[in-house]
Amino acid sequence: MASNQADIGPYGERSLAELVNQEQEIIGIPSRTREVALKAGLAFMLVLAMAFIALPVVALFLRSPLDTTLRSLHDPVVIDALRLSLTTSTITTITVVIMGTPIAYVSARFQYFGKELADSLIDLPVIMPPAVAGIALLVAFGRMGIVGHYLNGMGISIAFTTLAVIIAQVFVSSPFYIRQARTSFEDVDLAFENAARTLGASRVYTFFHVIIPIAMNGLISGAIMAFARSLGEFGATIMFAGNFQGRTQTMPLAIYTAMQGDLDVSLCLAIILVAFSFIVIFLVKTLTRRRVHKNAGN
């Protein structure tokens, strides 16, 4: 850069166009070489990074031939884990959407005392290590926990049940939905809301018939992210809900447990989860892209 500027000196009195031409002639070739080298370097780094991520995924498929994977699909451990994971993650996602949508809307539209704190608290589980979440849930809702103690007195036990699996999943996955929903609501132009209100629509009517439809794609992709996070939940679940086939042993727990016994079962479950992750990424990308296009069109 510095040398380029120094070069300007001699051409100072010539026209600008001439100067640019001269400049390009003189520095053109080396700068192009530099450009190519830079691009090659970046391409190399990109390939390296892609290989780093793709290799382990490919290895999963190479290590487990299709027929072994298909055979393992009939293993009771796999069937139970698959069934349990899908049911709990679905219930979790529904819960998170019902609880999270109003929270996200309030957070996007209203100012209130302590909002910063509330927002940070909502986001906390994203940062919190799952093992911390697990032990925290246990000392809160376990039989000897501060709340669980009273619940147990009433004959309600939560820890080490399927309900505990769902609670752990809701705890860790809710921010994934709420954050996305908050952004989607913030993106809804206030003009639409105001127009509906001046035309006589109630707040609730406006929310369901104007705001939700506009934010829909974002909400769906948030819900998918929460579903995916629930499906992958491991640490909090194994600590708070335990590890029992058919009741609390979700797919990640089954992968961990089976790896110490039947590796084929472990790999089969891992492959199902990888395939699922691809579908999730694809869906979320498609949904969010469509939303951006729509906004651009507007």
Next chain:
Amino acid sequence: MFAVLLLAASAGYAQETKELTVFTAASLTGAFGEMGQMYKNETNISVAFNFDGSQALRTQMENGAYADVFASANQKQMNAVKNDGLMNNSSIVIFTKNKLSLIVPKGNLAKIINLSDLAKPGLKIVMGTKDVPVGDYALQILNKLGNDSAYGPDYKTKVLANVISQETNVNYVVTKVALGEADVGFAYVSDITKNLTSKVDKIDIPDEYNVIAQYPMGILLESKYPLQSREFMSLVMSDKGKAVLEKYGFAPVAGVAAKTAGTAMAAAAA
């Protein structure tokens, strides 16, 4: 990123001081911890332990984890590693015995007195997975009880219906009971250590239904310190080592097994 990894790796090699890596069944956590200290006092070589379920340790070694010595809580996991061709077969020796016990939280709120109480509906039981030795042994016991007419054919089903969690090593079973989150757990008699006597109580399982857990240990072929590994094993089998094991509730090996130990020692000397 890769540069950082390389740096970290080379830093790891740079500070290479002699250290034994011993992969140890979780039930030996207390006893082998002391053993490691004793070994360090005598030889000035420290011992790094990896305590986990024997099946977890096996999986780790199969996938390339480095160990000098493997001490397993059952023969099945030791044989698995042996069949992988990772063990120095002649070094393997049964060095101690253990048996199972029921443990209940202090106070025994669920009022468990004997084995038939385990079938009471609504009880919360923790045990090991089918692969971890402590879970494998527990299933053997339940099978024995199920075959006994005194307990009836549906006894095992009822007990398993009460299981709230299957843990991947015995320490997790003990913790869940000590925390009071479970009413009863299948653990080893050796698990009621001094610090735990204030938190859990033991209910004996009669010998006719119990199983004798045999603990084998041996040196891995890849060991960089086979000599020191043999020293460590000799210490475990010495009178001092046996005293430590007995303090934790392990039973000494008798007759045949001790003889095997003798041959192993001879082989070590050769």
